[in-house]
Amino acid sequence: MTKAPAKRRQGPRRSEDSRAAILEATRKELVENGWRKLSVDKISRHAKASKQTIYRWWPAIGTMCVEAALTQLPPRSTHGRDPVERIADLLQPLESAMKAGSGHAVFRGALMAACDDKEAGDAWRNWIKDNIRAPLRLVLAEIATKKIIRRDFDLDEAVDTLTGPIWSRVLIFRAPLPDNFSSHQASKLLKSLAP
Amino acid sequence: MTKAPAKRRQGPRRSEDSRAAILEATRKELVENGWRKLSVDKISRHAKASKQTIYRWWPAIGTMCVEAALTQLPPRSTHGRDPVERIADLLQPLESAMKAGSGHAVFRGALMAACDDKEAGDAWRNWIKDNIRAPLRLVLAEIATKKIIRRDFDLDEAVDTLTGPIWSRVLIFRAPLPDNFSSHQASKLLKSLAP
Amino acid sequence: MTKAPAKRRQGPRRSEDSRAAILEATRKELVENGWRKLSVDKISRHAKASKQTIYRWWPAIGTMCVEAALTQLPPRSTHGRDPVERIADLLQPLESAMKAGSGHAVFRGALMAACDDKEAGDAWRNWIKDNIRAPLRLVLAEIATKKIIRRDFDLDEAVDTLTGPIWSRVLIFRAPLPDNFSSHQASKLLKSLAP
Amino acid sequence: MTKAPAKRRQGPRRSEDSRAAILEATRKELVENGWRKLSVDKISRHAKASKQTIYRWWPAIGTMCVEAALTQLPPRSTHGRDPVERIADLLQPLESAMKAGSGHAVFRGALMAACDDKEAGDAWRNWIKDNIRAPLRLVLAEIATKKIIRRDFDLDEAVDTLTGPIWSRVLIFRAPLPDNFSSHQASKLLKSLAP
DNA sequence: AGATAAACGAGACGGTACGTCACGTCTTAGG
DNA sequence: CCTAAGACGTGACGTACCGTCTCGTTTATCT
DSSP states (O other), X not given: OOOOOTTOOOSOOXXXXXXXXXXXXXXXXXXXXXXXXXXXXXXXHHHTOOHXXXXXXXXXXXXXXXXXHHTTOOOOOOOOSSHHHHHXXXXXHXXXXXXXXXXXXXXXXXXXXXXXXXXXXXXXXXXXIIIIIHHHHHHHHHHHHTTSSOSOSOHHHXXXXXXXXXXXXXXXXXXXXXXXXXXXXXXXXXXXXXX | OOOOOOOOOOSOOXXXXXXXXXXXXXXXXXXXXXTTTOOHHHHHHHHTXXXXXXXXXXXXXXXXXXXXXXXXXXXXXXXOSSHHXXXXXXXXXXXXXXXXXXXXHHHHHHHHHHHHOHHHHHXXXXXXXXXXXXXXXXXXXXXXXXXXXXXXSOXXXXXXXXXXXXXXXXXXXXXXXXXXXXXHHHHHHHHHTOO | OOOOOXXXXXXXXXXXXXXXXXXXXXXXXXXXXXXXXXXXXXXXHHHTOOHHHHHHHOSSHHHHHHHHHHTTOOOOOOOOSSHHHHHHHHHHHHHHXXXXXXXXXXXXXXXXXXXXXXXXXXXXXXXXXXXXXXXXXXXXXXXXXXTSSOSOSOHHHHHHHHHHHHHHIIIIIOOOOOTTHHHHHHHHHHHHTOO | OOOOOOOOOOSOOOOHHHHHHXXXXXXXXXXXXXXXXXXXXXXXXXXXXXXXXXXXXXXXXXXXXXXXXXXXXXXXXXXOSSHHHHHHHHHHHHHHHHHSTTHHHXXXXXXXXXXXXXXXXXXXXXXXXXXXXXXXXXXXXXXXXXTSSOSOSOHHHHHHHHHHHXXXXXXXXXXXXXXXXXXXXXXXXXXXXXX
C-alpha cells in the first residue's frame, strides 16, 4: 500500500516581498553608486533583507543586476501593422525603460555586470536573444518574403545594426537615446534594404 | 627678453621603473581577474610598489587601466597612400593591440573602467578623439574634397561606423576581431559612401 | 506585575575563543614589542582573528591591554587572619602576576596604555579602586578601630605607600619586585603606624 | 716634526635654528597628541625641517622627547643655606617646569618615551642621576655629617622618597604637583630622619 | 677665487599599520 | 523551511608614518 506522497515542500515558500525589495534596492544602488561599488551588504541593509536570503536565491550579484533591469521592462505592445511599426514595437520596451527615470543607470549597471560576469552575461544574452533578436529575425524574414525588402542580406548583421547603438550609447557614451529612436532605426534599416 | 629661470623642482624624480612595473601589473591583473576584482593592493604587491606610489600618481584605479591599455599600443605606421589604406592605418594599432597576447582582456578592462569611472572615461574619450577620431575625420574630409566619396554625409556617423564594432565586440560579445578588420571596415565604408 | 518579554537578541553570540585568542596575542605582542609598537594588525594576525572583531568589542587598543593584564591575575586568596597577612593578601595577586613569566612586561604595557589613553586609564583606575584600594581601606579602617594601629592617619596616603612602589618599579625602573614584597610592605606600614 | 692634524671638518655646522624648531615642534606635538601618536613626519612638517635632519641628529624619537623636555628646564637657583632650602632648590627646576604652561604634558611624554625606549630611558636616567640624584645624595650626606639628621638611613631610599611622587603623579595620575611641593617634600623627609 | 664637502629643504620610494567596508559563510531565534 | 540579525575570518579601501634614498641649494672651510 504505497502512499503517493504528493511531495509538497514543507514550510513557507519564497517571500515575494523580499525578492521585490532586494531588486528595488539593487536598482537604487546601481543608480547611486554604479556597478563597481555595488555591494551585497548595502543592498541587504537597504532592503532590510538578510544577506543569507540574497545568497540563497541568486548565484552572483551580476545576475541580480540583470534581473533588476529586466523585471522593470514595460510589456511589449502592438501598435501597428506596417513593417516599420512592427520592428519599432520590438525595440520600444528597451527604449522606454531607458528613458524612464533612472533606467539609463540601471541598464548601464546590468550591462556592465553582463560584461564582467560570465553567468550574468549568459542570462543577459539569453534574454536578449529570446525577446529581442529572435522576434526581430522573424519579422525581418517575413517582410523579406513579402518582397518589402530585398532578400540577400545578413539577418544577424541587420539585427546588430538595429540594436548596436543602444548598447554603445548607454555604455560608452552615457548618452540618452534620441526621441523616436526605435522608429528611426527601423525606417533607416528598411530604406537601406530596399529592393 | 630674458627667459624665466625655469625653477627645477628639488628632490628625487618620479621613478620610471616603478611606473612601468605598476602598469605591467595592472595589465596582468586585468587579464587574470577582470575589472571588478582588480585591486590596488594586489597591483601593489605584484609590482613590488607601495600603494602610496600608486595613489600619488593616478587619481583613480580606472585611469591606471586606461593608461595601461594605451601605453601598449604599437605606433601608427604608414603603409599606403590609397584611401582605404590610409583609413585602415589609423585603425590598425587598436586592431593589433587587441590581437596581441591578452590585449583583448586588457582593453576590455580599460573600456569597463572608462564606463564606470568619470575620470577614466574622460581620459579614454580624449585619447580616442585625439588619436583616432580626429585623424579619421581629417582623412575622410580630404578624400571627400577629392571627390573620391560623396560630400553629403555625417562625419561623426561615419567615424562611429568604423569604430563602433571594435567596442561592442570587445566589450559585449567578448569576440575577437576578424582578420583584416581595419581594411574591411575601411573599404566597406568607402563603398557605401561612393558618389 | 507582568515581566517584560526579555527580548533576546537574534544571531550568533560573541565568540569566547576569539576573545581569549585576542587577549593572549595582546600579551605576547606587549612582551615582544612593547606598548608603542603594539599594532592591531599584528594582534589580529597572531590571534587569527579579524580586525573587525577587535574593533567590534574594544573601543581602543589601550583598553585591550588593560583587559589583557587584568584577566590574567590569579584570584585573591585568604591565607591568614593577622593584620599583616590580611593586607598582604590583597597585594599578593598583583605581585604574583608580575612575577609569573612575562607578567612584568604585560603590566608595564597595560600601565603605559593607561597613561596614554583616557579610556584605558579609566578602566585601569576603576579596577584598581574596586579591587585593591577599596578593600585595603576597609582593612586599614577596621584594624584602626581595633586599636592595632593609631587612628589619626590619612587612609589614601597609606594606600599610596603600599601600592606606589609597584607602579614606579614596573614602569620607570623596569625592576622586578623583591621577594615577599607584599608582606614587607604591609609590616613596614603597620610598624610606622604603630600607636 | 709631528703634524697636529687639527682635522677640522669642512662645510656648514649643525643648524641651531633647525634643532630648536624641531624640539619646539616635538613639545607641541607631545602636548597635542601624546607619546603614542607622536610622529617624525608631523614634527618635520611642523618644524619645516626635513626628516633627514631629524634622523641625522637623533638616534630615536624617544631621545628627542627627553631632550625636548630637559632643554626646557629652568636653571637651578640657590635661594638659601638651610638644609630644607638646599634640598628644595634641587627639586625646584622640575617642579617649575612641570607647572609652566603645558610642561606637564611634555614631561609625561618624555617619561613615557623613557619607559618604552631603551636609549631614551638611559638618557633620561643619566640626566636624572647627574642632575638630581647625585646632588641630593651629596647634600643629604653632608647634613648627616653635621648631625642635622641621623646617619643610619638608606641614601637611595631617601632620594626615592623625595622624587617618587613626581613621577607617579605626572605619569599615572595626571595630577598637578601641589604648591610648594619641593619644600614640603624636603621638610617632611628631614623631619622623619630627625636624629 | 675656486674647489670641496657637509648640512639643509623637499619629497619619492617600498613598506607597515590605521580604522572602515565588503566578501561569503556561519549561527541563533522567530514565524 | 524561510527569514532577519549579525558574528566571523579574509582581504581591500585610501591615508599616515616609517626609515632610506636622491635631488638641488646653501654655506663654511681648504687649497
